[in-house]
Amino acid sequence: xxxxxxxxxxxxxxxxxxxxxxxxxxxxxxxxxxxxxxxxxxxxxxxxxxxxxx
Amino acid sequence: xxxxxxxxxxxxxxxxxxxxxxxxxxxxxxxxxxxxxxxxxxxxxxxxxxxxxxxxxxxxxxxxxxxxxxxxxxxxxxxxxxxxxxxxxxxxxxxxxxxxxxxxxxxxxxxxxxxxxxxxxxxxxxxxxxxxxxxxxxxxxxxxxxxxxxxxxxxxxxxxxxxxxxxxxxxxxxxxxxxxxxxxxxxxxxxxxxxxxxxxxxxxxxxxxxxxxxxxxxxxxxxxxxxxxxxxxxxxxxxxxxxxxxxxxxxxxxxxxxxxxxxxxxxxxxxxxxxxxxxxx
Numbered sequence: 001x002x003x004x005x006x007x008x009x010x011x012x013x014x015x016x017x018x019x020x021x022x023x024x025x026x027x028x029x030x031x032x033x034x035x036x037x038x039x040x041x042x043x044x045x046x047x048x049x050x051x052x053x054x
Numbered sequence: 055x056x057x058x059x060x061x062x063x064x065x066x067x068x069x070x071x072x073x074x075x076x077x078x079x080x081x082x083x084x085x086x087x088x089x090x091x092x093x094x095x096x097x098x099x100x101x102x103x104x105x106x107x108x109x110x111x112x113x114x115x116x117x118x119x120x121x122x123x124x125x126x127x128x129x130x131x132x133x134x135x136x137x138x139x140x141x142x143x144x145x146x147x148x149x150x151x152x153x154x155x156x157x158x159x160x161x162x163x164x165x166x167x168x169x170x171x172x173x174x175x176x177x178x179x180x181x182x183x184x185x186x187x188x189x190x191x192x193x194x195x196x197x198x199x200x201x202x203x204x205x206x207x208x209x210x211x212x213x214x215x216x217x218x219x220x221x222x223x224x225x226x227x228x229x230x231x232x233x234x235x236x237x238x239x240x241x242x243x244x245x246x247x248x249x250x251x252x253x254x255x256x257x258x259x260x261x262x263x264x265x266x267x268x269x270x271x272x273x274x275x276x277x278x279x280x281x282x283x284x285x286x287x288x289x290x291x292x293x294x295x296x297x298x299x300x301x302x303x304x305x306x307x308x309x310x311x312x313x314x315x316x317x318x319x320x321x322x323x324x325x326x327x328x329x330x331x332x333x334x335x
Contacts, residue, residue, distance in 0.1 A: 001089040029103060037107045042205065 156326030
């Protein structure tokens with residue numbers, strides 16, 4: 001539903017749409033890696049390697 | 055074939071027959087199912103990306119930060135893998151011919167913590183030492199920074215020193231923590247350390263060569279492992295110990311893997327490297 005909708009509403013020929021989608025995906029993945037995931041990780045209790053604060 | 059000829063996925067859902075045309079009119083329920091499917095697929099991809107990020111990308115980020123931290127502290131002997139001269143090849147920078155690498159002469163080694171320079175505990179998240187572990191390769195040189203706060207130290211600078219435990223060379227227990235996985239994973243191979251292995255700590259003033267004396271696996275709340283005398287809280291220390299703590303088992307935080315060691319000798323900095331850092335154990 002949403003992906004076909006995006007595809008229909010992007011202008012230009014197919015190769016231009018693909019380029020735009022790849023760029024958008026890259027931006028989404030980078031922002032996830034740089035900001036969203038570190039923020040989520042802070043809140044999770046995994047990976048403590050110290051003694052005493054578990 | 056052009057991309058145009060591929061029907062966007064999602065459209066297939068709700069097609070009752072194999073006939074490609076005319077496209078059937080889809081009800082609200084079908085659209086809801088299609089949207090749910092897309093959202094689930096997206097969520098799956100995001101979760102997969104999270105795993106990739108945690109296992110690989112945090113290493114990339116932290117290794118960058120950690121080598122930068124190591125470059126900022128200047129020791130008399132560079133905290134970088136020195137080019138071994140036996141290879142002969144000019145591995146030096148700018149075409150310099152490599153001079154024979156200086157080793158600490160025996161008469162400068164002090165086999166007792168007595169008289170060892172003990173630095174004051176620095177501010178949180180300050181890198182003050184380098185840890186060399188020959189068992190993990192002669193290029194294993196990692197910064198040691200003050201504090202065990204995850205956000206400022208362990209997740210960024212790597213190895214963290216438990217505040218208020220002894221400093222390198224000091225009588226007591228020099229206790230440090232590091233990640234077993236992710237964030238540069240400085241202690242990923244902690245389980246490979248064996249009794250007798252050298253743990254070399256380099257500071258601005260001295261080299262401290264510790265030897266592994268024991269390893270143990272404990273529960274996270276067993277803080278006695280970092281007591282001044284390991285596992286004997288309340289006892290006054292007489293020797294300089296070192297304790298490494300990390301997660302156990304790998305990829306879990308269920309328990310802690312602990313490595314204890316004792317100072318074998320120390321030597322003032324500025325007279326070369328300890329032979330131990332080149333010994334392949």
